[in-house]
């Protein structure tokens with residue numbers, strides 16, 4: 089049999105080092121999956137929902153830094169990829185998606201399952217093209233791959249099922265050295281480095297805000313902080329890269345951050361933003377000098393007015409500027425920030441202690457962090473699980489943390505755990521799932537068993553869409569539509585042939601997690617946690633207090649006085 093376009097696609101992915109493709113089969117995709125089956129070099133990981141395939145590919149790309157691939161069949165099949173792809177695109181991880189398409193002769197006829205993927209995928213990709221002929225395919229796929237790895241984004245190739253089955257063109261398969269160009273180091277211009285040095289030398293109280301762009305720059309950051317006697321605040325995406333082994337760490341800022349991170353930014357006279365696009369304007373200080381370092385010049389200054397824009401890698405920029413810095417000796421700003429952090433940290437650690445009356449999610453997270461392996465991969469669902477992860481997971485430079493930190497979609501955690509576990513079979517993978525997030529894409533619990541992925545899924549079973557409930561209460565709304573009536577998730581897992589562990593009290597946390605982590609296969613840990621946890625962010629404390637007062641008044645008026653008492657009790661009498 090002569091080589092088909094689909095065969096050629098498989099060979100190209102193989103050359104690009106792709107080990108597995110996540111997806112779900114369908115008529116229009118059969119040519120491709122059959123080519124995969126015949127060639128037998130790339131694994132087909134079939135999931136129950138295409139959204140999971142996209143999240144899983146994104147997690148693989150996040151962990152490995154390499155290209156990952158997902159695929160969906162025509163119409164609804166690839167439409168289901170979209171939410172997960174938005175997450176990949178906004179998290180800036182290299183993913184190629186194959187969107188199989190209806191028969192080429194029918195495009196535009198209003199055919200069964202017809203959509204226009206080039207339009208649909210436009211917003212969640214940096215490259216999206218329709219392949220209409222065999223001669224066109226190699227160049228489109230190669231460009232998609234180069235686009236994804238160069239810009240760390242999603243690239244989509246739309247291909248009608250019949251085109252995939254046509255004989256391939258005579259185009260040779262590109263080698264890896266051509267498909268996967270290495271990103272060069274970006275060093276800022278010499279006059280920019282001088283201007284940065286001048287600003288930092290003039291500053292008396294300097295604070296660093298560090299984001300995901302600080303990956304790989306830990307040692308450089310510490311040298312900079314030491315030279316400047318500067319506290320290091322991080323945004324959530326910076327946590328896995330900057331928080332560990334860091335004597336200058338003063339915590340996270342932002343809506344779900346804690347007070348010391350916010351205070352260290354408020355107290356400075358010079359703020360240096362390093363590899364962060366931290367979006368919340370209200371958390372930036374006013375009336376201070378600000379320099380921002382990023383590899384993408386276009387994102388500089390879009391959150392806060394900056395005095396100096398620096399295009400460069402974080403590590404390369406620090407290395408360039410350090411020789412021009414006069415080491416500072418005054419440690420008062422740093423000392424104050426560290427003292428504040430110590431207090432804030434103690435308060436948080438206190439919340440993670442076992443409660444007498446309730447099982448607190450903070451305790452479960454802290455114990456999971458303590459009992460997990462040194463190179464564990466954690467994923468956390470959007471909602472309160474992200475808050476607990478940000479505050480109670482301890483990173484060490486080898487552990488990883490993946491969430492939906494830009495797109496902010498629910499149901500990311502278990503889906504990402506699937507990709508993380510598939511890409512790193514030897515590592516412990518722990519999903520911190522909300523009961524809302526878990527049940528949203530619960531069908532793919534079955535994939536853990538079917539694909540033999542031993543991920544540990546901790547479900548924070550608080551019987552509610554908790555984060556939103558908290559938001560509603562804190563803005564003075566009486567909470568509506570947030571109740572979740574759940575089954576016993578551990579029993580449900582058992583019924584599906586997956587180990588289930590149910591934890592209902594503080595004493596059961598350690599033995600329950602230890603048992604789950606020791607199990608060689610997948611496990612669902614149903615942690616029945618307190619519904620009414622207060623996770624009050626720093627700057628909004630005052631407004632929240634007002635909101636809570638209003639809420640309580642409304643709740644009392646609505647005959648829910650018991651709840652008000654319970655809320656107060658469960659947070660005071662832990």
Ligand SMILES: Cc1ncc(C[n+]2csc(CCOP(=O)(O)OP(=O)(O)O)c2C)c(N)n1
Nearest residue numbers: 471472497498522523524525552553554555
């Ligand atoms: C797909 C999607 N739908 C809705 C939301 C809005 N939202 C954000 S967090 C949240 C609640 C999450 O509930 P759960 O997973 O149970 O976590 P909890 O906060 O209760 O721990 C909702 C509805 C969202 N972010 N994504």
Ligand SMILES: [Mg+2]
Nearest residue numbers: 523524552554
């Ligand atoms: Mg919940």
